[in-house]
Structure formats: C-alpha cells, structure tokens
Amino acid sequence: xxxxxxxxxxxxxxxxxxxxxxxxxxxxxxxxxxxxxxxxxxxxxxxxxxxxxxxxxxxxxxxxxxxxxxxxxxxxxxxxxxxxxxxxxxxxxxxxxxxxxxxxxxxxxxxxxxxxxxxxxxxxxxxxxxxxxxxxxxxxxxxxxxxxxxxxxxxxxxxxxxxxxxxxxxxxxxxxxxxxxxxxxxxxxxxxxxxxxxxxxxxxxxxxxxxxxxxxxxxxxxxxxxxxxxxxxxxxxxxxxxxxxxxxxxxxxxxxxxxxxxxxxxxxxxxxxxxxxxxxxxxxxxxxxxxxxxxxxxxxxxxxxxxxxxxxxxxxxxxxxxxxxxxxxxxxxxxxxxxxxxxxxxxxxxxxxxxxxxxxxxxxxxxxxxxxxxxxxxxxxxxxxxxxxxxxxxxxxxxxxxxxxxx
Amino acid sequence: xxxxxxxxxxxxxxxxxxxxxxxxxxxxxxxxxxxxxxxxxxxxxxxxxxxxxxxxxxxxxxxxxxxxxxxxxxxxxxxxxxxxxxxxxxxxxxxxxxxxxxxxxxxxxxxxxxxxxxxxxxxxxxxxxxxxxxxxxxxxxxxxxxxxxxxxxxxxxxxxxxxxxxxxxxxxxxxxxxxxxxxxxxxxxxxxxxxxxxxxxxxxxxxxxxxxxxxxxxxxxxxxxxxxx
Numbered sequence: 001x002x003x004x005x006x007x008x009x010x011x012x013x014x015x016x017x018x019x020x021x022x023x024x025x026x027x028x029x030x031x032x033x034x035x036x037x038x039x040x041x042x043x044x045x046x047x048x049x050x051x052x053x054x055x056x057x058x059x060x061x062x063x064x065x066x067x068x069x070x071x072x073x074x075x076x077x078x079x080x081x082x083x084x085x086x087x088x089x090x091x092x093x094x095x096x097x098x099x100x101x102x103x104x105x106x107x108x109x110x111x112x113x114x115x116x117x118x119x120x121x122x123x124x125x126x127x128x129x130x131x132x133x134x135x136x137x138x139x140x141x142x143x144x145x146x147x148x149x150x151x152x153x154x155x156x157x158x159x160x161x162x163x164x165x166x167x168x169x170x171x172x173x174x175x176x177x178x179x180x181x182x183x184x185x186x187x188x189x190x191x192x193x194x195x196x197x198x199x200x201x202x203x204x205x206x207x208x209x210x211x212x213x214x215x216x217x218x219x220x221x222x223x224x225x226x227x228x229x230x231x232x233x234x235x236x237x238x239x240x241x242x243x244x245x246x247x248x249x250x251x252x253x254x255x256x257x258x259x260x261x262x263x264x265x266x267x268x269x270x271x272x273x274x275x276x277x278x279x280x281x282x283x284x285x286x287x288x289x290x291x292x293x294x295x296x297x298x299x300x301x302x303x304x305x306x307x308x309x310x311x312x313x314x315x316x317x318x319x320x321x322x323x324x325x326x327x328x329x330x331x332x333x334x335x336x337x338x339x340x341x342x343x344x345x346x347x348x349x350x351x352x353x354x355x356x357x358x359x360x361x362x363x364x365x366x367x368x369x370x371x372x373x374x375x376x377x378x379x380x381x382x383x384x385x386x387x388x389x390x391x392x393x394x395x396x397x398x399x400x401x402x403x404x405x406x407x
Numbered sequence: 408x409x410x411x412x413x414x415x416x417x418x419x420x421x422x423x424x425x426x427x428x429x430x431x432x433x434x435x436x437x438x439x440x441x442x443x444x445x446x447x448x449x450x451x452x453x454x455x456x457x458x459x460x461x462x463x464x465x466x467x468x469x470x471x472x473x474x475x476x477x478x479x480x481x482x483x484x485x486x487x488x489x490x491x492x493x494x495x496x497x498x499x500x501x502x503x504x505x506x507x508x509x510x511x512x513x514x515x516x517x518x519x520x521x522x523x524x525x526x527x528x529x530x531x532x533x534x535x536x537x538x539x540x541x542x543x544x545x546x547x548x549x550x551x552x553x554x555x556x557x558x559x560x561x562x563x564x565x566x567x568x569x570x571x572x573x574x575x576x577x578x579x580x581x582x583x584x585x586x587x588x589x590x591x592x593x594x595x596x597x598x599x600x601x602x603x604x605x606x607x608x609x610x611x612x613x614x615x616x617x618x619x620x621x622x623x624x625x626x627x628x629x630x631x632x633x634x635x636x
Binding site for chain 1: 460463465466485486489490491493494497498500502504506508509516517518520521522565569
C-alpha cells in the first residue's frame with residue numbers, strides 16, 4: 001500500500017509533466033475511440049447501402065445462375081421455396097425476382113440494360129425500389145408498368161408516361177420477344193450502376209414476356225430480422241438451400257469487394273491505434289526517464305537502505321499503471337463525449353461514391369463495447385510496456401554513484 | 408568484544424590506467440566492535456565516504472574483503488546484497504535524503520515495509536522512534552516542513568527502526584549549524600549508549616569528532632592513525 005501511495009504521490013511531483021503525459025495517452029485513446037466509432041458508422045452505412053438497396057441480406061439462386069445470369073437457369077419450384085421461407089421465423093421478408101438482360105428502346109434511343117421482374121408488394125419490405133421513386137408512381141400490378149433509372153431515362157430521352165420497348169430472348173427456346181411498357185416511375189437509387197442500367201416491371205409481366213410459368217423464378221432475395229444471421233453460414237437458410245440444385249449466399253459472399261473493404265477498415269483501426277499508441281509510448285518513455293533522472297539520488301537512497309531492484313521496477317510500473325489508469329478514465333470520458341456528438345450529429349460526406357455505392361447520408365459514429373474495454377486495456381498494457389525500459393534503468397542504478405549527487 | 412564489521416586489506420581504485428588511477432581506499436584493515444561509536448576523520452578526498460560505502464556494501468572493493476558478522480559482503484550483489492543492507496545496515500546521509508513525498512512517519516515506516524513487518528508493529532515502532540529522536544507530534548509533516556536538524560533526526564530514526572547491526576553515517580552534521588550538529592551527535596551518542604547499537608560516522612569537524620570513542624584518521628586512502636579515546 002505504501003508503494004502504491006509512493007507511486008501515486010510521485011506522479012504529482014511534476015504536475016505539469018504528468019498532465020501533459022496524461023493528455024498524450026488520453027487524447028490518443030479519445031482519437032482512437034472517435035475514429036473507430038466513425039469507421040463503424042461508415043461500415044454500417046456501407047452495409048445498409050449494399051443490403052438495403054436491392055441486394056438484401058442473402059439471395060437464393062439456382063446453382064450456376066450467377067456465373068453469367070443465364071435466363072434458362074431458373075428455379076422451378078417457387079411456391080415450395082416460398083412455403084419454406086414463410087415458415088422461417090428469422091426472416092423479416094423475402095421477395096421473388098425474374099431477371100434478364102434486355103434491349104431497352106425508346107422512340108429516340110436504345111440501350112442495353114437489366115430487367116428485374118419484381119413482386120411489388122413483397123419488394124416494399126425487402127428493397128429500396130419503392131423509396132427510390134423520384135417521380136411518378138411505384139408498381140401497382142399492371143402489365144405495362146415500368147420503373148426506370150433517372151440517368152437511363154435521360155439517355156433514352158424519355159419521361160413519365162412515355163413508351164419503352166423491351167427486347168429480350170425467351171427462356172428455353174431463346175426466341176426473341178418484345179413487349180411494350182409505359183414509364184410509371186423514375187428512380188434514383190444514388191448508385192450509378194442501378195440508375196444507368198436497370199428497369200423494373202411486375203413479376204407477372206416479366207414471366208409472361210420471358211415465357212416462364214408462375215412457378216419459375218431466378219432469384220429470391222431475403223432480409224433477416226437480425227442482419228448478423230446473414231454472416232452465419234450455419235444458419236438454417238444456408239444449410240437448407242445450399243445443395244446440388246440451389247445456392248444461398250450471404251451479402252458478404254455476393255459482394256466480395258465489400259467484404260474486402262470491411263476487412264481493410266477493421267485493420268485500419270488497428271493501424272491507427274498502433275501508430276497513436278506508439279507515439280504515446282515514446283512520450284511515456286521520455287516522461288518516465290525524465291522523472292527518474294530527477295530522482296536519481298532518491299533511487300540511490302532507497303537502494304542503499306535495502307530496496308531490491310525488482311521492487312524499484314515494481315514502483316515504476318505502479319507509477320506507469322496509475323498514469324495509464326488516470327489517462328484511460330479521461331480518454332474514455334472524452335471519447336464518449338466526442339463519440340456521442342458524432343452519433344447524434346453525424347459527419348456530412350456530401351455526395352460521395354464509395355466502391356460504386358453512393359453514401360450521401362451523414363456517417364453517424366457508433367459505440368462498441370471494445371472501445372471502452374479493449375482499447376483502454378491495450379493503452380494500459382502499452383504504457384506498462386513503455387515503462388519497462390526506464391524501470392530497468394532505475395533498477396540498475398548503482399547507489400554509490402547515485403549518491404555522489406547528494407553527498 | 409566481537410567485531411561487528413571488519414575489513415582486510417580492502418582497496419578501492421578508480422580508473423584502469425596506472426598513471427591516472429585514483430586509490431580512494433588503499434589496503435585498509437579495520438575491525439569495529441559491537442557498540443562502538445567510531446568516527447572516520449580526515450580531510451576531503453581522504454577516502455572517508457568510499458570506505459563507508461565499502462563498509463555498507465554500496466560499492467564493491469577492487470580487492471580485499473569486508474565482513475559483517477562473519478559474512479563477506481564484498482562478493483554479494485543484486486537482491487541478496489539489497490536484503491543484507493536492509494536487514495543489517497542503517498544509513499544516514501549528509502543531505503538527509505528523505506523521500507520528499509512521504510511524511511516523516513512514512514519515511515521511517517518504508518524500510519519496515521521492505522522487511523515485511525506487519526502494519527501494527529510498524530505503527531508501534533514508528534511512534535517509538537519518533538519519541539526517541541524527539542519528534543513526537545511531527546510525524547505527519549513532510550520533509551519540506553521540517554528543519555534540517557529535524558530531517559536528520561528522521562533519517563536517524565529511519566536508520567535505526569529496522570534494528571540493524573551497524574549504522575553508517577556519512578558526515579551527518581555537515582549540513583547543520585554547529586549547535587544543531589552537536590545536538591544531533593549527542594542524540595546519536597545517547598541512542599548508541601541506550602541501544603548498544605554500533606555507530607560509524609565520518610566527519611572533519613573537530614567539535615563533532617570529540618564525541619567519538621574511537622577515531623580512525625584517514626589520509627590519501629590509507630589509515631594514518633587509529634586511536635581509542
């Protein structure tokens with residue numbers, strides 16, 4: 001207890017230096033908590049954009065379909081799959097889709113694009129299509145309704161109510177088919193890929209145009225009540241639909257580049273933390289060395305009266321531990337304050353596109369338990385590690401040499 | 408009488424070059440008996456401090472031996488030597504050298520903490536020592552709130568509280584005025600007579616050395632005269 005008391009009082013011998021060292025460690029921790037919070041918020045936004053637009057948390061396809069979106073590789077038993085999905089209580093929603101490449105023509109221009117036949121009702125709770133309607137109306141079930149991305153509409157020089165002709169090849173026979181639609185809504189997803197290439201019609205009209213029965217579907221898109229289920233390959237959905245006929249893939253499997261980015265972002269927090277605490281550690285080493293040099297005669301005295309070298313190491317480590325604990329408390333309080341501000345107000349990005357995804361919303365900082373457990377733990381650990389070198393130096397002080405300064 | 412501490416042909420040389428080598432202590436052989444009140448006297452640079460450091464195991468001799476109650480401490484190092492100093496030797500320094508962030512009581516208590524003495528015994532011994540050195544009621548003061556004489560009394564209490572076999576004091580009165588210096592020596596002498604604890608101190612002050620029962624005169628690292636009084 002007396003050693004702890006001595007360590008604590010030693011900290012406040014040079015209050016200004018102690019405050020500076022405390023602030024160095026505390027502000028490093030604050031910065032790390034704030035950066036990690038923003039990183040987590042950015043990831044959440046990124047994932048929401050990926051899964052919340054049209055991709056969903058997971059998708060079911062026939063095996064091989066995703067390789068080249070071959071329209072002939074459809075699933076035959078849509079009703080049976082739907083029954084299974086309806087029974088699964090972990091699902092928030094699901095929606096069947098028919099997908100095909102198409103030539104999209106207007107009276108003025110022509111473009112190649114992707115046709116999505118969607119179940120308008122189910123799609124409401126599964127994707128962002130309805131919320132992306134910029135002008136006009138969402139699909140209401142009519143045979144000729146069509147939604148088109150705003151930039152594709154500009155390319156084709158069309159607007160609401162204008163005619164669009166879709167030319168595509170029928171399933172199985174490969175015969176060319178054409179169908180006439182009228183634009184009921186203009187879409188703005190904020191994603192260039194969707195706004196430039198995609199058109200959406202009712203699934204019944206798509207099946208009819210592609211000569212498919214109402215049991216035939218290319219894709220089921222799923223959302224989970226708990227989005228983390230999508231990252232669990234042991235989940236029932238993945239166990240059940242990954243077989244020789246069908247495959248069920250999570251959004252991470254469907255967007256390999258995004259999962260790579262997520263991994264990079266996780267490492268970037270680690271790197272930022274490492275750099276911050278390396279710098280702080282150098283400050284701690286410097287500060288403790290200065291405090292040892294100032295007290296070198298005192299170490300000579302306490303060694304002379306019988307303090308073991310290991311006890312001197314312990315004393316310096318106690319000083320470092322107390323310094324780290326005080327710093328962590330301040331760092332966590334400041335980190336909480338900064339984190340709360342970013343969580344409440346967000347950081348505006350403007351219209352930034354990240355990996356092909358528009359992130360127009362503010363990034364809101366997020367708290368995570370590790371910011372207040374793991375980060376401070378490593379701050380304490382690194383401070384103690386930084387103190388080891390000066391502690392060893394102090395332990396090796398020769399009393400007779402140290403005492404020359406005061407005798 | 409039994410020798411508490413003895414040296415045999417002990418030398419402490421500084422520097423490796425024969426021409427520039429300083430012989431701080433050269434072939435010194437002495438025996439200090441239990442209960443002695445001995446002064447090592449001599450001018451500055453005569454080797455008093457180096458000899459005290461060798462006697463206290465603060466420095467290792469270049470050659471020769473230093474034995475404390477039959478144990479050669481010249482070959483000890485690290486934790487073993489620290490433990491030996493803690494349990495057998497008390498030190499008093501010229502500049503008091505108390506721990507400035509500790510109160511007088513805590514300064515006295517610290518060495519007993521190192522010895523593993525339990526808290527109640529520590530408290531009892533601290534109170535007892537403060538009374539013996541005439542500092543009752545001042546135990547809570549930090550060194551900067553005590554006069555030089557009071558600080559040196561705390562240093563004496565710190566040196567004695569661990570119940571060592573010998574107390575080594577390096578010019579304990581050098582930073583005190585003559586009145587306080589003599590008062591401090593009288594206190595040390597009184598404690599020596601009461602407790603039969605062995606005291607060895609260095610000084611070059613004539614008034615102080617007159618209190619000693621044995622004078623070891625040093626000059627250029629060698630013993631010039633060893634006289635009992």
